[in-house]
Amino acid sequence: MSQARNHRIGGASRERLLIVCPGRGTYNAAEWGTLNRLAGGREWLARFDALRDEAGMPTLTELDGETPFRQSLHGRGEHASALIYACAWADLLAIDRERYEVVAVTGNSMGWYIALAAAGALGPDEALHLIGTMGLRMQESLAGGQVIYPWVDEGWRPDWALRRELLALIESTHGREGAELHLSIDLGGMLVFGGNETGLARLTELLPARERFPLRLHQHAAFHTPLQEGVKRAARRELASLPLRAPEVPMIDGRGHVWTPWSTDPERLWNYTLGEQLVAPYDFTAAIRVGVREFAPDRIVIPGPGATLGGATAQALVQLGWKDLDDKAAFQRLQAEEPRLVCMGIAEQREWLLAREPMPSLSA
Template identity: 25%
Template sequence: MTRAFIFPGQGSQTVGMGRELAEAYASAREVFDEVNDALGQNLTKLMWDGPQDDLTLTENAQPAIMAVSLAVVRTLEKEGGFDLASKAAFVAGHSLGEYSALAAAGAFTLSDAARLLKIRGQAMQRAVPVGAGAMAAVLGLEYEAAAEVAAEAAQGEVCAAANDNGGGQVVVSGAKAAVERAIEIAKTKGAKRSMLLPVSAPFHCALMQPAADEMAEALAAVVLKMPAVPLVANVTASRVADPASIRQLLVEQVTGMVRWRETVLYMEAQGVGSYVEVGAGKALSGMVKRIASDPEILSVGTPADVEAVLKTL
């Protein structure tokens, strides 16, 4: 069965993430040590001991989530002789998960991925003053209807669909007042529920342009190789392997919508029936179940998961 490896985004961070992997496998410990060294920060202490509020800060959460995903990949490789290029047709990631996917496929070094995500997190936080922007989940409306809600709510301010997660789950992002208007308008359009999300900035909308500019500069300074497995990009929901194109799409991704529903549908149309979610949590597995028709889904984030997946793959 054709398989894709998928990598989670922000929101899957929890205190204790990755600790069991590090205790069980030297290969996982090496990944965490390398990330700590690249950042000049004891990120693993924060990941394992908290506090949760500090771990949730964008500049910490992004490299931490990537580190857990790559610790899993490195462990699969070293413990089980796993080779991504022979096991997967595609990789894909949700927002920051694209960096994890690309590092797993060898396009970035682990150290460069960690540094880029630290810069990305800081840039996204700096782009908009705290409290000036917001994001809200709109549940029970499909993408087209939710996008219309955002457009109606904008009233001269920024408000746009930021994540199309499938199954009637769309996240809107923009100026705080506009997002609050979107929540009220969504009620009148038949949304089951709409709620503000506990995020520190309005990601994936035009307000993030200063962060996109910073990422263009940061990405230009790193080596980006052709990935061993094609990426299905958030911005286009189609395959890409050319390094120059990937670099440009990662810049556009900062302000662009995460087209996750279309990404999964694209992979399914290419024959993918099996999805392996790599890293912390199972958020993407839930999304895939809502989007794809009868998918086989594996999640791998703990030593027990590693052992199970090695027997399956």
């Protein structure tokens, strides 16, 4: 690896990391117990628990250990969001900063709120308040829902004609016979649609069956669409004093816009976080594109829980031709030779970021 690209501390180079924070849907039955295993007894988790208890909600320690997993309970916005954040926070704190330099932070959907904490634009307790508040407001309204559908083939090769056809379904469906349908998230090789029940039912009828798709996401509202206008108004009132500040490292939002430590206006950041971000499509693919092109990371790291965001991130990298990737097989070969995409929800990959022994050097 070119030493010029690496920051050096005490004569030792640090690898450059792009952090990609996970969103909803990453804490499921298989992840139950993760938080207590990684952070049980930690002071910050006890503080999170105390804040939850003060708010009249079950603690994260209880949800992750004492209370058997039930999707109807653990999947609720105010619980799922906080559990995901706490698991991700445990992973972020575990990264060896003597060996790794975080050069930028982004996330998918709710992962934007985690990114605010990861980049230092919010303190950890403040981020818990934001995440808990937004999760509760979304759960209370549950305005609309989401359906996900792939537009790449089984080898992750883009089918641009199919993508155009899928996007055209929004225009042909929205506004007809009471249907509301919007693009919610541009998620690597998948499109996430948000809409009301009429719009989603009509969409599901039109989409050809493909393995497990179209897939309705459980307990998900129509995030990042105009159906969240009510949530936006409530959140702006309730979180008017949210103490956002300039980040310590650059953040990439759901438009691909970069918020830097030296140019961020906290008021504009508040307006985006509790404004456009809630009611306009979230372009996760653009965030990844900007992250790899503008910050040239050596590795891309996805904190846990789980590893479901890994596929979408890898698909975005294939679309970009990053490291000459052109399909799923090429990505798998790269990972086998020298993993560049590290999912901390996979135990053996998490260990790579904790190990003190030097990893094999990357090729230039």
